[in-house]
Amino acid sequence: MFRRIDPEINYNQVTVYIDGHGVAAEPGEPLAAVLLRLDCPIARKTPISAKPRAPYCMMGICFECMMVIDGVLSRACVTAVQQGMQVERQCGARDIEAWKHKK
Amino acid sequence: MDKYSTIVVGAGIVGAAVAFGLVRKTSRVLVLDGNDIDYRASRANFGLISQQGKGLGMPAYQQLTRQSVGRWSDFNRQLSALSGIDPHFEQAGGLSFCLDETEFRKRDFVAQQLCKQSGGSPDFEMLDRADLVRLLPDTPLGPDVYGACLGLREGHVNPMRLLLALQQAILRRGGELRSGDAVNTIRPVRHGFVVETARDRFGADSVLIAAGIGTTALAAQVELDIPLTPQRGQILVTERLKRVLPLPASGLRQTREGSITIGFTEEDVGQDLGTTVEAAVVMSRRATRILPMLRHANLVRQWAGLRVLTPDGYPIYAQSQRYRGAFALACHSGITLAAFHAGELASAINAGDLPNTLAPFHPRRFYVQKN
Amino acid sequence: MRHTVDLAIVGSGPAGISAATEARLHGLSVLVIDEQPAPGGQIWRGVERNEGRNHHALGKDYRVGIEFVMALRASGAHYMPDCQIWQIESGFTLYCTRKQDSFSVRAARVILATGAQERPVPFPGWTLPGVMTVGAAQILLKTPGEIPSTPVWVAGSGPLPLLYLTQLRRFGGRIGGYLDTTPVRNIRNALPFLPQALRQGSELLKGLSWIAKLQFQGIPTFRNVRSLEAEGEPFLKRLHFTYGNGKARTIETNVLLVHEGVIPSIHMSMGLGCEHSWNEDQQCFVPVLDRWGHSSTPGLFVAGDGAGIGGAKAAVTRGRLAAIGAALSLDKLRPAEGERFSAPLRRSLDRSLASRPFLDQLFRPREDVFSPPDETLICRCEEITAAEIRALARIGSPGPNQLKSFTRAGMGPCQGRQCGYTVAHILASTQGRSIGDVGYYRIRPPFKPVTLGELTQINQEEMPL
Numbered sequence: 001m002f003r004r005i006d007p008e009i010n011y012n013q014v015t016v017y018i019d020g021h022g023v024a025a026e027p028g029e030p031l032a033a034v035l036l037r038l039d040c041p042i043a044r045k046t047p048i049s050a051k052p053r054a055p056y057c058m059m060g061i062c063f064e065c066m067m068v069i070d071g072v073l074s075r076a077c078v079t080a081v082q083q084g085m086q087v088e089r090q091c092g093a094r095d096i097e098a099w100k101h102k103k
Numbered sequence: 104m105d106k107y108s109t110i111v112v113g114a115g116i117v118g119a120a121v122a123f124g125l126v127r128k129t130s131r132v133l134v135l136d137g138n139d140i141d142y143r144a145s146r147a148n149f150g151l152i153s154q155q156g157k158g159l160g161m162p163a164y165q166q167l168t169r170q171s172v173g174r175w176s177d178f179n180r181q182l183s184a185l186s187g188i189d190p191h192f193e194q195a196g197g198l199s200f201c202l203d204e205t206e207f208r209k210r211d212f213v214a215q216q217l218c219k220q221s222g223g224s225p226d227f228e229m230l231d232r233a234d235l236v237r238l239l240p241d242t243p244l245g246p247d248v249y250g251a252c253l254g255l256r257e258g259h260v261n262p263m264r265l266l267l268a269l270q271q272a273i274l275r276r277g278g279e280l281r282s283g284d285a286v287n288t289i290r291p292v293r294h295g296f297v298v299e300t301a302r303d304r305f306g307a308d309s310v311l312i313a314a315g316i317g318t319t320a321l322a323a324q325v326e327l328d329i330p331l332t333p334q335r336g337q338i339l340v341t342e343r344l345k346r347v348l349p350l351p352a353s354g355l356r357q358t359r360e361g362s363i364t365i366g367f368t369e370e371d372v373g374q375d376l377g378t379t380v381e382a383a384v385v386m387s388r389r390a391t392r393i394l395p396m397l398r399h400a401n402l403v404r405q406w407a408g409l410r411v412l413t414p415d416g417y418p419i420y421a422q423s424q425r426y427r428g429a430f431a432l433a434c435h436s437g438i439t440l441a442a443f444h445a446g447e448l449a450s451a452i453n454a455g456d457l458p459n460t461l462a463p464f465h466p467r468r469f470y471v472q473k474n
Numbered sequence: 475m476r477h478t479v480d481l482a483i484v485g486s487g488p489a490g491i492s493a494a495t496e497a498r499l500h501g502l503s504v505l506v507i508d509e510q511p512a513p514g515g516q517i518w519r520g521v522e523r524n525e526g527r528n529h530h531a532l533g534k535d536y537r538v539g540i541e542f543v544m545a546l547r548a549s550g551a552h553y554m555p556d557c558q559i560w561q562i563e564s565g566f567t568l569y570c571t572r573k574q575d576s577f578s579v580r581a582a583r584v585i586l587a588t589g590a591q592e593r594p595v596p597f598p599g600w601t602l603p604g605v606m607t608v609g610a611a612q613i614l615l616k617t618p619g620e621i622p623s624t625p626v627w628v629a630g631s632g633p634l635p636l637l638y639l640t641q642l643r644r645f646g647g648r649i650g651g652y653l654d655t656t657p658v659r660n661i662r663n664a665l666p667f668l669p670q671a672l673r674q675g676s677e678l679l680k681g682l683s684w685i686a687k688l689q690f691q692g693i694p695t696f697r698n699v700r701s702l703e704a705e706g707e708p709f710l711k712r713l714h715f716t717y718g719n720g721k722a723r724t725i726e727t728n729v730l731l732v733h734e735g736v737i738p739s740i741h742m743s744m745g746l747g748c749e750h751s752w753n754e755d756q757q758c759f760v761p762v763l764d765r766w767g768h769s770s771t772p773g774l775f776v777a778g779d780g781a782g783i784g785g786a787k788a789a790v791t792r793g794r795l796a797a798i799g800a801a802l803s804l805d806k807l808r809p810a811e812g813e814r815f816s817a818p819l820r821r822s823l824d825r826s827l828a829s830r831p832f833l834d835q836l837f838r839p840r841e842d843v844f845s846p847p848d849e850t851l852i853c854r855c856e857e858i859t860a861a862e863i864r865a866l867a868r869i870g871s872p873g874p875n876q877l878k879s880f881t882r883a884g885m886g887p888c889q890g891r892q893c894g895y896t897v898a899h900i901l902a903s904t905q906g907r908s909i910g911d912v913g914y915y916r917i918r919p920p921f922k923p924v925t926l927g928e929l930t931q932i933n934q935e936e937m938p939l
Contacts, residue, residue, distance in 0.1 A: 001603075001604060001622065001623060001624075001709075001728065002614060002620040002621060002623055003620055003621065003622075004619060004620050005619045005620060005621055005645045005646070006619065011618065026618050028511060028523070029617060029618035030613075030617060030618070033614055033617065033618050036614070036620070037620065042603055042708070046857060048856065048857045049857055051601065051857070052603055052708045052709075053601060053603065054603035054604065054606075055606065055610065056601075056605065056606050056607065056610060057591070057592065057606070057607050057609065057610050058607075058609070058610035058611075058613040058614060059516060059591070059609065059610070060509060061591050061739075061741075061888060062854065062888055062891070063855065063886070063887035063888045064601075064854065066887065070574075072574060072925060073923070074923075078509055078510070078558070080511040080556065
């Protein structure tokens with residue numbers, strides 16, 4: 001949905017893992033920005049009717065970009081990317097036990 | 104001036120339940136409710152339909168509770184059908200977790216005493232940890248969970264959906280409901296009462312005051328002395344989670360939507376609806392001892408309500424000696440007692456007199472000390 | 475936690491930074507708590523990182539931010555980034571989480587400088603992936619520097635969409651078209667305020683020049699746009715809209731940016747029990763403040779756009795005034811000094827706000843923003859439609875809190891930030907009351923979700939600052 005302004009410059013020095021897939025990213029950039037550059041920019045599916053949602057406000061006040069980030073359900077738009085960050089999309093209500101066993 | 108058979112003051116769980124019972128029997132019922140930001144105990148009700156620990160030393164209350172719990176299923180069916188709203192009622196048992204042997208022994212003692220007091224009704228069962236794990240195979244209980252007391256006939260409901268269903272049913276049955284119209288005065292007149300709000304004035308043959316903490320001031324106007332004090336309870340609610348707790352527990356239950364509510368506090372702070380981090384910490388500690396996986400769950404909101412407490416914690420049902428059509432009631436177990444309120448109590452009020460079985464709940468039991 | 479400061483400031487935009495530097499001048503110990511990883515708030519977001527990168531294309535108003543941020547860094551104020559406040563108790567104790575570690579700090583005075591948010595614009599399909607706010611796109615422009623990869627359509631009213639489109643052009647972005655939702659009658663209503671606004675000179679002319687630039691650059695523009703309906707499965711694919719004199723059109727797009735003005739972020743000020751009043755011109759609640767920005771909660775100040783929409787210059791001034799107010803209340807300044815320092819600031823604030831009445835009228839949102847069609851999701855979090863809210867608004871005339879408890883609207887993670895105003899408007903129109911009368915949700919902590927584990931492990935040790 002979005003692309004880098006200057007795609008010829010490579011700012012990406014770290015790798016984050018989104019649903020297990022490694023994605024190159026710039027250290028310190030908002031995780032939601034990384035998400036928006038992917039083919040699938042969906043952040044989650046709603047717990048009520050499993051509708052797909054993507055980042056909407058980018059400033060932490062809509063909570064659409066909530067993803068399980070290193071084990072905690074957090075907003076991707078106010079989370080700065082770090083090397084090795086583990087990110088999971090949430091589909092439906094949170095299954096904490098399943099996540100714990102996967103670790 | 105509009106005239107009604109009965110005016111119910113207060114459209115919280117208590118007032119609305121009685122009004123729901125009344126509209127099915129009587130012609131004109133008006134329910135007058137206070138404001139959006141008043142102290143609304145119903146918004147902080149936990150939603151339990153419970154018997155555990157209730158009425159030890161007051162057999163009438165134990166009996167009242169048993170009776171209401173037994174009628175809840177029918178009540179739910181009637182209410183759902185009439186309102187078209189499902190209040191998420193479940194009645195498959197309720198638990199009180201015990202986190203050490205001392206808690207367990209205490210609960211066991213109380214359960215046995217209650218059983219004796221009721222002449223042997225098998226309402227409770229003590230479960231040790233092994234029993235508990237068998238009962239809840241998919242619940243990741245923490246190592247501190249020693250056991251629990253199971254209330255065999257207990258259950259839970261969504262308090263706000265219950266209230267919505269009651270209010271919807273009242274309207275569908277031809278009752279009237281006015282919000283944001285708090286009652287200021289109740290004046291006994293020749294053939295009934297005149298009830299005044301800031302905006303309007305109404306007449307009624309009888310009046311039922313179920314205004315929560317506001318009941319005291321209003322009841323005094325019909326010569327009823329109803330002593331009440333507020334007790335703050337704080338509640339935490341988490342994000343929606345996959346089902347982990349199939350049965351409600353005292354202070355901890357998972358709603359139909361999946362969020363988990365936690366409520367363990369009893370504070371004397373006057374009319375203060377503030378929340379404290381201290382309470383959030385204390386409640387989180389106990390909740391995560393019962394379900395350690397909650398450590399990873401997000402708290403979405405914390406709020407508080409003021410329980411309507413009578414001096415001994417048992418309900419007050421009173422009819423004015425001088426003005427026979429005036430009734431007042433107060434309790435803090437409005438959900439458990441809702442079936443009774445909508446059924447037998449509404450019938451009695453409609454007939455014009457409280458039954459003798461409710462005599463133990465008259466506030467005169469408090470007046471003795473005043474001499 | 476053991477650390478105590480004179481003044482804690484929440485937010486590091488123009489108001490937060492200016493309050494910090496001003497307070498330092500008067501000898502207060504200052505802690506700035508910021509949710510973002512670097513200072514600048516939204517308007518100067520990423521300004522340190524963008525030095526030498528995209529600066530010039532982002533404009534002068536953005537570039538000036540670097541001086542402010544440098545002043546903050548040099549001021550001696552403690553700056554704590556990546557830090558989310560979830561509760562403030564009186565006294566004050568501020569509870570925060572930083573990278574899953576929870577702790578508290580104590581401050582004698584607090585200034586909330588949390589800025590503004592965009593007004594929620596509910597319409598059918600607004601929750602589809604691909605629909606975002608103009609503000610969101612602007613943030614992405616700054617951090618990390620990205621633009622829509624397909625031609626973007628912008629629908630809205632106000633200076634921000636125009637600024638963004640201008641900037642997007644400079645960065646090589648492609649624009650599908652601009653849907654101007656400004657109602658035609660607004661121009662007539664705004665004209666009486668124009669002379670006063672022109673006193674502020676360049677700001678207004680700048681805004682008008684953006685409009686001119688757009689028109690002359692061949693971007694398809696539709697005026698007097700009324701209704702919007704977004705469609706697509708699973709992402710946004712097309713948009714239906716009406717414009718002009720009831721004409722209708724459908725366009726294909728994968729990215730739609732919407733904007734209907736900005737409103738003060740009142741979540742924290744409401745959650746802390748401050749009194750608010752309804753501002754009819756700006757169609758929002760604003761905290762009730764004295765001339766120093768002091769709220770009805772003792773010791774708590776509000777500065778910047780959170781005090782009332784005024785723009786960056788006004789935010790800077792309000793930040794400084796609040797800092798002086800805090801210093802006065804802590805006896806770090808004598809009353810005469812306070813008056814002397816604040817007098818020029820008040821004159822500056824008057825000048826900065828001179829164009830507000832004109833802009834408020836010119837960009838007053840269209841009615842449809844407040845009364846969307848029945849099938850519109852009003853509460854995004856709990857997926858509640860306008861129809862459900864309207865139906866329950868008739869059961870006994872509930873207020874917003876009773877309605878919240880009935881429908882679950884406002885009970886999701888955003889705690890009403892995206893639905894509170896719409897619900898209030900629907901109640902007001904269904905029940906024939908004014909918004910001021912209807913009121914707003916009761917906001918409660920936590921101000922952002924915090925895990926139960928974090929709660930049980932609140933760090934009691936000395937916080938290294």
